Amino acid sequence: MNLTLKIWRQKNASDKGKMVDYKINDVSPDMSFLEMLDVLNTQLIESGDEPVAFDHDCREGICGMCSLYINGEAHGPDRGVTTCQLHMRKFKDGDTIYIEPFRAKAFPVIKDLVVDRSSFDRIQHAGGFISVNTSGNTQDANAIPINKENADKAFDAATCIGCGACVATCKNSSAMLYVSAKVSQFALLPQGQVEATDRVLNMVKQMDEEGFGNCTNTGACEVECPKGISLENIARMNTEFLKASLKG
Amino acid sequence: MSGLLKSSIGRKFAMALSALFLMIFLLQHFAINILSVFSADAFNKASHFMGTFWAVQYLLQPVLIFGVIFHFAMGFVLEIKNKSARNVKYAKNNGGANSTWMSRNMIYSGLFILIFLIIHFIDFWIPEMNTKYIQGDFSGMHNGEFRYFHELQEKFVPMWRVALYCLGFVFLALHLLHGFNSAFQSVGANNKYTKGLKTFSKIYAIGLPLGFIIIALFHHFNHH
Numbered sequence: 001m002n003l004t005l006k007i008w009r010q011k012n013a014s015d016k017g018k019m020v021d022y023k024i025n026d027v028s029p030d031m032s033f034l035e036m037l038d039v040l041n042t043q044l045i046e047s048g049d050e051p052v053a054f055d056h057d058c059r060e061g062i063c064g065m066c067s068l069y070i071n072g073e074a075h076g077p078d079r080g081v082t083t084c085q086l087h088m089r090k091f092k093d094g095d096t097i098y099i100e101p102f103r104a105k106a107f108p109v110i111k112d113l114v115v116d117r118s119s120f121d122r123i124q125h126a127g128g129f130i131s132v133n134t135s136g137n138t139q140d141a142n143a144i145p146i147n148k149e150n151a152d153k154a155f156d157a158a159t160c161i162g163c164g165a166c167v168a169t170c171k172n173s174s175a176m177l178y179v180s181a182k183v184s185q186f187a188l189l190p191q192g193q194v195e196a197t198d199r200v201l202n203m204v205k206q207m208d209e210e211g212f213g214n215c216t217n218t219g220a221c222e223v224e225c226p227k228g229i230s231l232e233n234i235a236r237m238n239t240e241f242l243k244a245s246l247k248g
Numbered sequence: 249m250s251g252l253l254k255s256s257i258g259r260k261f262a263m264a265l266s267a268l269f270l271m272i273f274l275l276q277h278f279a280i281n282i283l284s285v286f287s288a289d290a291f292n293k294a295s296h297f298m299g300t301f302w303a304v305q306y307l308l309q310p311v312l313i314f315g316v317i318f319h320f321a322m323g324f325v326l327e328i329k330n331k332s333a334r335n336v337k338y339a340k341n342n343g344g345a346n347s348t349w350m351s352r353n354m355i356y357s358g359l360f361i362l363i364f365l366i367i368h369f370i371d372f373w374i375p376e377m378n379t380k381y382i383q384g385d386f387s388g389m390h391n392g393e394f395r396y397f398h399e400l401q402e403k404f405v406p407m408w409r410v411a412l413y414c415l416g417f418v419f420l421a422l423h424l425l426h427g428f429n430s431a432f433q434s435v436g437a438n439n440k441y442t443k444g445l446k447t448f449s450k451i452y453a454i455g456l457p458l459g460f461i462i463i464a465l466f467h468h469f470n471h472h
Binding site: 006008017019069071072073077098100103104105106109169171172173174176204205207208211212213214215216217218219220223224231232234235236237238239241242245 | 252255256257258259260261326329330332333334335336337338339340341342343345346347348351352354426429430433434435436437438439
């Protein structure tokens with residue numbers, strides 16, 4: 001396949017940045033999207049140009065590191081996959097492909113397609129944990145009975161890899177799907193009850209301070225989420241937050 | 249509790265509550281308006297009751313006005329905040345791939361409804377307030393008979409106003425097609441009833457505005 005790539009290039013965080021066109025030939029349909037970018041970068045290095053910076057790590061769809069906005073969609077046109085699991089067979093010979101970083105004020109661009117998602121880490125630090133007594137009397141987690149439905153829902157919420165596709169795709173740059181998944185995975189389990197009130201209040205407070213927008217329930221995040229995190233989690237977080245606000 | 253309205257979720261909750269209140273009001277408004285299609289006498293009696301009963305005038309009416317202003321003001325505040333959460337726009341964004349047009353354009357359908365409401369207030373509410381509270385005429389009578397039905401029919405004679413009303417209700421339908429479900433999601437109701445609620449919301453969002461359109465067209469074509 002021969003393709004035209006329109007890629008966001010930005011030297012550093014303070015650079016204004018712009019879209020730059022590249023031609024790439026003989027792309028195999030069996031390549032992953034990131035392999036295609038590897039080929040482009042080899043080309044650029046060989047011609048003495050600066051390679052395109054982009055995030056990646058496991059390339060197995062589980063680490064949440066890759067983060068491209070491809071042809072107007074987070075992680076590209078495929079469903080239930082991250083960018084590293086997107087293959088070139090999803091495109092046609094002669095296509096023009098727009099490649100941009102995940103955009104949100106809370107995800108500032110570091111370089112080219114690499115964004116700083118440490119705002120997610122700060123939200124997690126604000127309450128995305130449980131405290132376990134390790135004094136020697138720790139109760140075995142498997143000895144605590146948990147309703148099957150809740151266990152399944154908590155597990156589903158815990159599959160969130162924190163990639164930020166929800167923020168990137170939301171017209172309001174809202175982080176509510178991410179935060180709600182982190183709140184839900186603990187709120188549904190007995191181990192999460194002790195800190196439930198503080199957790200949701202602190203995580204939502206941090207989310208607001210980071211400058212993410214408000215959820216307007218468009219549902220785009222759920223569609224683009226590579227792990228299929230459900231909007232039900234946002235409804236649960238809303239309820240948890242209101243209960244916690246009335247208590248606190 | 250004090251910080252509830254300062255939080256993103258608290259604001260959404262307040263937005264949803266005002267929306268639910270306005271949706272109940274719409275139903276009540278429709279119930280009275282539809283009487284005008286079947287019986288001028290029933291419509292006159294209901295209108296006179298609503299226009300003179302103290303609880304409606306001095307309790308429900310101020311709450312309604314507050315609800316309308318709050319819903320619009322909060323809508324604009326949230327829109328401005330949401331727009332500022334992304335300082336650089338995408339060169340290419342395919343919103344249609346993952347969300348409905350209605351959900352992405354609530355501010356525009358809302359703005360058109362606001363324009364419609366201003367005209368609606370100029371047409372009906374302001375003259376009504378003038379008659380009752382400035383001229384002091386609470387009789388509801390004109391030339392020896394109730395004036396409400398006659399005033400309603402007069403308003404729907406010009407084609408431009410009927411067209412504007414119909415368009416206003418088309419935008420209301422678009423607004424409700426997303427807003428109805430969205431309000432329930434915002435207050436935390438996403439459960440086994442959600443599927444049924446979605447079906448009901450479509451019936452409400454299309455049926456109610458369509459009912460208002462039929463009333464406007466009925467009076468336009470049946471004017472005596």
